[in-house]
Amino acid sequence: MNLVVIGLAAVTIHLDLTGRREAAQASARMLSGILANEVDHYIRRVSLELQTIADEAARDGGATKPTDPAALRTFLDRHRTRVAGLAEISLVDPVGRRVLSSTGASLELPLSIGEMAFFAHLRDEAAAGLTVSRPVSDQNRQQRLLLLGYRIDRPDGGFGGAVIAILPSGYLTELFAATHPDPGMHISLINRKMEFIARYPEPPTMEGAAITTATSDETRALIETDTEAAPIHLLSRIDGNMRTSYLRKVPNQPLFFSVGIADEVFLKPWRAEGMRIGLLTAAFVALSLLLTLAVRRNWAEREAAIRALEEAHAEVRAHAERLDMVLRGANDGWWDWDILLDELYVSPRWWEMLGHPPKGSRGSPEIWWNRIHSDDLDRVRADLAQSLASDLTTVQIEIQLCHASGHYLPILMRGYILRDVSGRALRMSGTNTDLTEIRRFEATLQAMFDLSPLGKCRADADGRILDVNAALLDTVGMSRAELTGTILPGIVPQPGPGEEGLQRDRLDSTGTFGPFETGLTRPDGRTVSVRLRGVRIKADGGPASIYIIVEDISDERAVMQALEERTRDLARSNADLEQFAYVASHDLREPLRMVSGFLGLLERRYTPSLDAEGIQFIAFAKEGAQRMDRLILDLLDFSRIGRANTVLERVSVQTVIDQAIRNLAVGIEESGAQIAVEPSLSEARVIGDPTQLISLFQNLIGNALKYRNPDRPPVIRLTGRLDGGAWEISVADNGIGIEPEYFDRIFRIFQRLHTRDQFEGTGIGLAVCRKIVEHHGGRIWIESVPGEGSTFVLTLPASTD
Numbered sequence: 001m002n003l004v005v006i007g008l009a010a011v012t013i014h015l016d017l018t019g020r021r022e023a024a025q026a027s028a029r030m031l032s033g034i035l036a037n038e039v040d041h042y043i044r045r046v047s048l049e050l051q052t053i054a055d056e057a058a059r060d061g062g063a064t065k066p067t068d069p070a071a072l073r074t075f076l077d078r079h080r081t082r083v084a085g086l087a088e089i090s091l092v093d094p095v096g097r098r099v100l101s102s103t104g105a106s107l108e109l110p111l112s113i114g115e116m117a118f119f120a121h122l123r124d125e126a127a128a129g130l131t132v133s134r135p136v137s138d139q140n141r142q143q144r145l146l147l148l149g150y151r152i153d154r155p156d157g158g159f160g161g162a163v164i165a166i167l168p169s170g171y172l173t174e175l176f177a178a179t180h181p182d183p184g185m186h187i188s189l190i191n192r193k194m195e196f197i198a199r200y201p202e203p204p205t206m207e208g209a210a211i212t213t214a215t216s217d218e219t220r221a222l223i224e225t226d227t228e229a230a231p232i233h234l235l236s237r238i239d240g241n242m243r244t245s246y247l248r249k250v251p252n253q254p255l256f257f258s259v260g261i262a263d264e265v266f267l268k269p270w271r272a273e274g275m276r277i278g279l280l281t282a283a284f285v286a287l288s289l290l291l292t293l294a295v296r297r298n299w300a301e302r303e304a305a306i307r308a309l310e311e312a313h314a315e316v317r318a319h320a321e322r323l324d325m326v327l328r329g330a331n332d333g334w335w336d337w338d339i340l341l342d343e344l345y346v347s348p349r350w351w352e353m354l355g356h357p358p359k360g361s362r363g364s365p366e367i368w369w370n371r372i373h374s375d376d377l378d379r380v381r382a383d384l385a386q387s388l389a390s391d392l393t394t395v396q397i398e399i400q401l402c403h404a405s406g407h408y409l410p411i412l413m414r415g416y417i418l419r420d421v422s423g424r425a426l427r428m429s430g431t432n433t434d435l436t437e438i439r440r441f442e443a444t445l446q447a448m449f450d451l452s453p454l455g456k457c458r459a460d461a462d463g464r465i466l467d468v469n470a471a472l473l474d475t476v477g478m479s480r481a482e483l484t485g486t487i488l489p490g491i492v493p494q495p496g497p498g499e500e501g502l503q504r505d506r507l508d509s510t511g512t513f514g515p516f517e518t519g520l521t522r523p524d525g526r527t528v529s530v531r532l533r534g535v536r537i538k539a540d541g542g543p544a545s546i547y548i549i550v551e552d553i554s555d556e557r558a559v560m561q562a563l564e565e566r567t568r569d570l571a572r573s574n575a576d577l578e579q580f581a582y583v584a585s586h587d588l589r590e591p592l593r594m595v596s597g598f599l600g601l602l603e604r605r606y607t608p609s610l611d612a613e614g615i616q617f618i619a620f621a622k623e624g625a626q627r628m629d630r631l632i633l634d635l636l637d638f639s640r641i642g643r644a645n646t647v648l649e650r651v652s653v654q655t656v657i658d659q660a661i662r663n664l665a666v667g668i669e670e671s672g673a674q675i676a677v678e679p680s681l682s683e684a685r686v687i688g689d690p691t692q693l694i695s696l697f698q699n700l701i702g703n704a705l706k707y708r709n710p711d712r713p714p715v716i717r718l719t720g721r722l723d724g725g726a727w728e729i730s731v732a733d734n735g736i737g738i739e740p741e742y743f744d745r746i747f748r749i750f751q752r753l754h755t756r757d758q759f760e761g762t763g764i765g766l767a768v769c770r771k772i773v774e775h776h777g778g779r780i781w782i783e784s785v786p787g788e789g790s791t792f793v794l795t796l797p798a799s800t801d
């Protein structure tokens, strides 16, 4: 704001200066015009008079000695007086001597006219016209004199002398003064040589000598170029001031007017004005600064005070809020009871807890008493009175306070009592904790405890029962009354040897024990199997309790036992079956071989005596025997898998696949099959029996060759990936595929989907595969799209090293 005001003032002052300078210049220009006209007019007037005289003299044959000097003088003087200001008119002969002067004061000239340059000009220039001399000082140096001459022509055209008028500069000065120049204005009439002809005001002489020439280079330049009119700004030699001037040429004469105003003339009022504006501005700025300062200081003080107050408030608020927040974090409300004034403050949360708008309030402790449940009132009054009367500093009372909606909340009131030196209670402050959630939690826990199907109890370190649930009572066959307070042997592990001693050590060192299984003896003498686990909890510095979960595992034990027995039976019968299958297949081959042998004998010996049908019957019987042998061999193979003699070792999958492919070379060749084994399989190492694994892949690749699509040569791809701890290997073909409904069946023994005339086989291959894979701890399954192909996927445990 202040800057704007200062800026505005500066602009105003500047504009004022420009305006004033322009005005000065305008008046100088105007005045110079008037003066130039005046002087031009004056010179022409003089010229006219002199011309008349010159003409007269010419008629007389030039400026010669007059016959009647008195009459001539009068003549001259008459002409002199016709133009104001002329001091003298003289006739001068061709060598410059004054022949005769008018009657006016005859002036002594410092040098003879014949020596003057202007006279030479008159003499030499036939058409010189009125010629003005350079200024000459008169004898008294009072004023400058200007000689105006006119040539007198002799009748023969020669130089007949001149008529000269002498004009003192004083007249011109008067002429200038008559134009009423503005105060401070300077007027100078100068010639081409920059000599002053006349000046207004006449300046004082400097060091006794009048300044006779102007010196401004600017003026000189203008004069030399014959400039008609131009503004100049120059430094005056007279008073050393800057002038704003205007230069103007006098028409037809080598004379120039310089009309100027010292800058000082308009600078002074401008300065005064500027000063006035400056002062006003300064005053304004100062005032506004003062005001600002005053206001600032006032503000600063006020602000500081306000800030301090606010900080204090904020701190108090922050404390209160923090306190409220802390207590709120604990979900507590707080209160402050001034016992002497009997005034109670309760916090917003206190109210909120009771279902009221959360706004702190101060008032009578009745706020409190009015809300305490009537059942608690007497007890609370008594407790409180006792606490206040004692030297206790803390109080803790459980009360029920009335909620806005009418029900009662369980509240834990904890307070701190402030006492004076005599022990008198002055003040009590504290918190209200809503116990609703805790009560609800306790109730839930209690219900969980009571209703749990697991036996639960709380015992002391010796195993003395403090609390017990129904399930445990049921397990041990005792009533609550019988059990509570008595020691239940075995419920808490006691020091000693064996598992129980170890569990006791754990309880002592880590605070927990179990799960461990033991037996509890019931009063009826029966022992129940239980699984125990427990934790020691120490609360409020009191003795530790041990919480124990008692799982009755009698039934579980029985089931497990039955299961184990059944598993054992199953394993036994499996082994028997396997043994049977092995023995049967092994032993069956013997009589079969006999059947085959005798059939051969029958054929060889009795063919000639048999009719065609008889021969065919023998052929059927032989084929049947062969098939039976095949089946028995297959069964033998099958039953051999998993027998104790197999050795599991680290096997390279690539190696066993290569071997399987070699074994199938003929079939591969015949079918024109392409077999691609993915490079990743070269790293695959599994734990297995190499012979069985060769058989596994041989079966799968063999099937892919066998069950190929007749329209295309078989393409078989073997891929593998490590998945966790197992290799998952796929054998994919582009054969006939299998309907999903048979996915399971094909892995069963002797299960085939085709007849022998379609595809040769016994239906044991995939059963063997599954047995091998499962024996190795893996799985095998099939993914297939009928008509497109099948993929057999199997997993084998990877070898880690």
Ligand code: ADP
Pocket (backbone or CB within 6 Å): 703, 704, 705, 707, 733, 735, 736, 737, 738, 746, 747, 751, 752, 753, 754, 760, 761, 762, 763, 764, 765, 766, 767, 790
């Ligand atoms: P077999 O080949 O002796 O019949 P397998 O146990 O090897 O016995 O196969 C059982 C059945 O599963 C076969 O009869 C055949 O129908 C089907 N099968 C096995 N492998 C393939 C395969 N790669 N593509 C199509 N079907 C197959």
